Amino acid sequence: MSIKLGIPVIDDVIDIPTGKVVTYCVDPEVEGDVFLMQTLHENSEKCKCTLVITNMSPMVARNRFKEFGWNINFPIVDAYSGLVGDLSNEKYVVKDPSNAEELSKIVEDAIKENDLVAINSLSTMIDLCGERIVEYFKSWGKLATINNSVLVVNFVAWPYDEKIINAVKACSNAIVKIGGVHHRVIIGQYYGLVKVDWTEVKKKLILFKVIKPGGVRAYIPKILVTGPYNAGKTTFIHAISNKAVSVDRLGTTVALDHGYVEYKGFTIDIFGTPGQERFDPLLKMLGGEAFGVIVVVDSTKPEDFPRAKEMLEKTTKFGLPYVIAANKQDLPNALHPEEIRKRMSLPTNTPIISMSAINGEGVYDVLDALLKILLG
Amino acid sequence: MNIKEMLEKILKDLRAVGDVDASAIVSRDGLLIAADIPQNINAEAFAAMTAAMLGAAETATSELGKGVPDRVIVEGKEGKIIATGAGSKALLVVMTNPKANLGLVLFKIGKASDKIKEVLK
Ligand SMILES: Nc1nc2c(ncn2[C@@H]2O[C@H](COP(=O)(O)OP(=O)(O)O)[C@@H](O)[C@H]2O)c(=O)[nH]1
Numbered sequence: 473m474s475i476k477l478g479i480p481v482i483d484d485v486i487d488i489p490t491g492k493v494v495t496y497c498v499d500p501e502v503e504g505d506v507f508l509m510q511t512l513h514e515n516s517e518k519c520k521c522t523l524v525i526t527n528m529s530p531m532v533a534r535n536r537f538k539e540f541g542w543n544i545n546f547p548i549v550d551a552y553s554g555l556v557g558d559l560s561n562e563k564y565v566v567k568d569p570s571n572a573e574e575l576s577k578i579v580e581d582a583i584k585e586n587d588l589v590a591i592n593s594l595s596t597m598i599d600l601c602g603e604r605i606v607e608y609f610k611s612w613g614k615l616a617t618i619n620n621s622v623l624v625v626n627f628v629a630w631p632y633d634e635k636i637i638n639a640v641k642a643c644s645n646a647i648v649k650i651g652g653v654h655h656r657v658i659i660g661q662y663y664g665l666v667k668v669d670w671t672e673v674k675k676k677l678i679l680f681k682v683i684k685p686g687g688v689r690a691y692i693p694k695i696l697v698t699g700p701y702n703a704g705k706t707t708f709i710h711a712i713s714n715k716a717v718s719v720d721r722l723g724t725t726v727a728l729d730h731g732y733v734e735y736k737g738f739t740i741d742i743f744g745t746p747g748q749e750r751f752d753p754l755l756k757m758l759g760g761e762a763f764g765v766i767v768v769v770d771s772t773k774p775e776d777f778p779r780a781k782e783m784l785e786k787t788t789k790f791g792l793p794y795v796i797a798a799n800k801q802d803l804p805n806a807l808h809p810e811e812i813r814k815r816m817s818l819p820t821n822t823p824i825i826s827m828s829a830i831n832g833e834g835v836y837d838v839l840d841a842l843l844k845i846l847l848g
Numbered sequence: 849m850n851i852k853e854m855l856e857k858i859l860k861d862l863r864a865v866g867d868v869d870a871s872a873i874v875s876r877d878g879l880l881i882a883a884d885i886p887q888n889i890n891a892e893a894f895a896a897m898t899a900a901m902l903g904a905a906e907t908a909t910s911e912l913g914k915g916v917p918d919r920v921i922v923e924g925k926e927g928k929i930i931a932t933g934a935g936s937k938a939l940l941v942v943m944t945n946p947k948a949n950l951g952l953v954l955f956k957i958g959k960a961s962d963k964i965k966e967v968l969k
């Protein structure tokens with residue numbers, strides 16, 4: 473048996489076997505408890521789950537889930553009401569959450585009776601009971617192993633003693649780090665697996681956005697779509713986007729296209745450029761900070777391939793990943809992708825994907841090909 | 849306070865000017881950095897278009913040999929949109945109601961733009 477965390481990209485990389493402890497290690501500046509909630513939502517229909525809460529009332533917790541369009545249809549371990557003197561009618565109640573023995577005993581019951589126990593949060597427990605709770609945490613992990621259940625905890629990495637932080641990390645079989653980034657003009661949030669002790673995985677950090685309703689989405693702030701005039705860039709962007717706007721005048725794009733794509737747990741902003749040379753200053757201006765490039769070519773127009781190659785070189789000179797979309801494959805005189813590779817003298821490992829943007833055929837294959845390189 | 853919070857504070861202070869309905873800080877290349885914008889507006893697309901608008905205006909005037917424009921003002925019946933540079937990396941765009949006191953708003957935008965430039969430096 474194993475479970476999924478319900479987090480985009482991470483789910484493609486690992487399953488969590490039973491008996492493991494997974495820690496969401498959250499920078500204090502980021503609101504990261506949505507990750508734990510999303511993991512519960514992912515599993516609540518599939519196995520017996522419970523949520524231990526120490527930092528909000530059951531009612532507030534239920535409302536938090538509702539904001540994302542999710543329901544709490546599993547029992548709650550209420551380690552909050554006792555603290556503020558409220559009565560509780562949850563399945564599991566900790567009368568005095570600052571009493572480590574009592575708290576631990578009830579968490580142990582929860583582990584014995586459930587397949588997935590989510591704790592929100594271990595850091596509040598440390599604040600309430602002191603650092604000896606980390607010793608208990610260690611024993612909960614062992615109990616989870618014996619009972620074939622999974623323990624998922626939220627840990628806000630306040631500036632605790634190094635010793636505590638290291639102990640928490642050591643007790644975790646997997647750690648997902650969630651933090652803030654400020655790199656040039658990208659001010660956002662990222663997550664990534666930083667530890668997995670039972671298998672080899674590539675460690676990769678992923679930007680994300682939180683959507684309500686919806687939850688965590690991996691986020692790509694910019695994919696650039698470029699290519700010669702009339703190749704089908706605007707058509708392609710509208711075909712893959714949930715929402716798209718274009719500044720088209722006299723039948724052609726004069727400023728840019730912008731598309732918003734929700735796909736496979738990702739949200740992606742797509743920028744399309746005009747094709748004519750007279751707009752190249754804009755290309756340079758708007759091409760910055762792209763994560764990847766899609767070059768659209770009209771497969772029936774080999775005379776435009778040199779221009780496509782030029783645009784490719786203008787936008788990818790910093791080693792950006794790119795794919796070629798061989799558009800208008802519905803037309804009888806369309807060249808085969810391999811023929812295009814030859815004529816554009818592209819390396820053999822460059823993906824060239826057949827597409828007919830106007831019919832929507834192959835448009836997601838193009839996106840998949842680029843995502844595959846991006847996630848390498 | 850982290851950078852994002854600082855930028856959001858600058859935008860909130862702008863809103864306090866009264867005639868300002870919404871504002872955003874956008875990278876020169878069209879990414880949304882921070883926004884104080886009503887939910888129903890597609891902020892990402894708005895950011896991209898604003899960057900294209902200011903970028904195109906700057907390119908147009910420099911082609912004329914007239915240097916870099918201080919700002920682009922778009923006037924409509926429903927309101928005005930003012931886009932201005934905020935350092936080399938970012939720009940500031942502000943939406944006002946149609947009756948806004950432009951002099952005061954431009955003054956405040958100038959101040960805000962200087963602050964943004966400092967924060968992003
Ligand atoms: N037959 C065919 N025509 C297409 C296809 N994609 C786009 N077009 C047409 O090609 C023309 C240019 O498309 P557009 O998306 O505006 O090109 P852009 O200049 O690259 O943005 C339009 O008339 C489209 O209808 C396709 O897959 N097949």
Ligand SMILES: [Mg+2]
Pocket residue numbers: 705706707724725745746
């Ligand atoms: Mg176009």
